[in-house]
Amino acid sequence: MSDLDALRAQRIGVLCGGSSSEREVSFRSGRGVIAALQRQGFDAVEVDPGLDLPGQLRKAGVEVAYIALHGGPGEDGTIQAVLEYAGIPYTGSGVLGCALTMHKVQTKRILTAEGLPTPGYAVLGPEHDLELAVETLCQELGLPVVLKPLSEGSSFGVSIPKTKEDLHTDLAALVGQYGEALVEEFIAGAELTVGVIGVGERLQALPVLELVPHHEFYDYEAKYTKGLTDLIVPARISEEAAAEAQRLAVATHVATDCRGVSRVDMHLDPDQRLWITEINSSPGLTETSDLPAAAEAAGMSYDDLVMEILRSALPRM
Ligand SMILES: Nc1ncnc2c1ncn2[C@@H]1O[C@H](COP(=O)(O)OP(=O)(O)O)[C@@H](O)[C@H]1O
Ligand SMILES: [Mg+2]
Incomplete structure (x- = not known):
């Protein structure tokens, strides 16, 4: 049975x-x-x-x-x-978990409230004087910074301007297209992603996956073109950092009301500090996606993973 x-x-x-x-x-x-x-x-x-x-x-x-x-x-x-x-x-995940995690800024507010580390940021809209904002941002967050739409995925609209001029141009474009823009402190170092699966006592973090994009960052092309990003699992980080990344991933999943499955993106800076950038409530499940690769490293086949996610429907029956 x-x-x-x-x-x-x-x-x-x-x-x-x-x-x-x-x-x-x-x-x-x-x-x-x-x-x-x-x-x-x-x-x-x-x-x-x-x-x-x-x-x-x-x-x-x-x-x-x-x-x-x-x-x-x-x-x-x-x-x-x-x-x-x-x-x-x-x-x-249910309605609340999905809605919260789709919005990168609401996610960051929850992370901050829970004492979970997330890079410094600002949100800018058409009401702001962009010329002035660029000066303040450079002072407070330094350069480069990461610009993102608030509710996209797949790196759509993400850019990493390195000069004030580029920041101004990219910011104006993003605010023009989306109405608002998230400007985030750039974290140098390893890019990691941690899968979380299971409900109740089965809740667990999968082995930490390290992403090494051949592009400057993990942009759309790097995400979906075979061979453009190396997926390394387990990540080449210390045992302590890996354990902490897994702890943070589960804490993020719980704090944002996710259920059954999620994938938490983070960076490990040169001082060995972890920074959470976002959580995905419906991560890719193609046979070559991150989550199945991480599951495999934990000794779970693709089919096992699909079964574990299926279990999350049981409490709703
Ligand atoms: N704070 C940051 N520091 C450095 N790189 C970042 C940062 N935030 C995002 N990136 C880069 O941009 C990519 C996309 O950003 P992310 O916040 O994960 O949005 P998406 O929902 O599009 O995946 C990341 O995979 C990473 O390569
Ligand atoms: Mg991401």
Whole structure:
């Protein structure tokens, strides 16, 4: 008897695709998940969520939803709210966890309130005099700084200006496009990401993964082009730093109300201090994504990982 037996009599709809800019990656995650579920004897079908998701699920005979959506409504809590309202159990984080973690500044506010380390930052909008802001930012955060939209993913809109001129140009462009911009202190050093899985007593951090992009930073191309980033797991850091990174990842997951699965991005500076930059509530699940690689280092196969995430639907049944 396994705790997952309750789900064997049900049809699982793997939600993938969707309307975000990460649609194609999401299909790859979804197809990996469907294959894993089918290998484990589950009845799984693909569902690309449209406007009438409850109707779509009803028609397909789906009783449980497995979230393999990235970015947009599938990661910001909107789809989760529709599923809650329709009474359909689903995997992963709920409305609050998704909404909070989609917003990088709300995440940083929670981290700060919980005493968890996150780089210094400022938020700028059209009401600010950008000329003046550039001077203040250079004084307070130094150069380079990292510019980001508040609620994007996949490094969309991220830039790392090194001069006042570039900062001004990039800032004006970002505020123009998104209305607001997050300006964050640049952390030199190793880029790490830590997967968190499991509910209740099964809550655990996976081995720390180190990302070495061949580009200047982990930009869109480096993320999605094979060979442009080296994934090193376990990370080449001290045991103490790895244990602390895992502790911070679990603390971030809990503080931001994530459930079942998440991935916490951080940097280790040359003084061996860790800085958390963001948490992703619906990390990539393609066979070559970070999370499956980290799971494998913990002795968990891709199928084991997919099963562990499936367990997060059980308390909602
Ligand atoms: N504070 C920082 N210091 C140095 N590099 C950063 C910092 N914040 C982000 N980056 C770089 O930019 C990339 C994207 O930033 P991130 O905050 O993770 O946004 P996204 O949601 O797009 O992944 C990171 O993977 C990293 O390479
Ligand atoms: Mg990131």
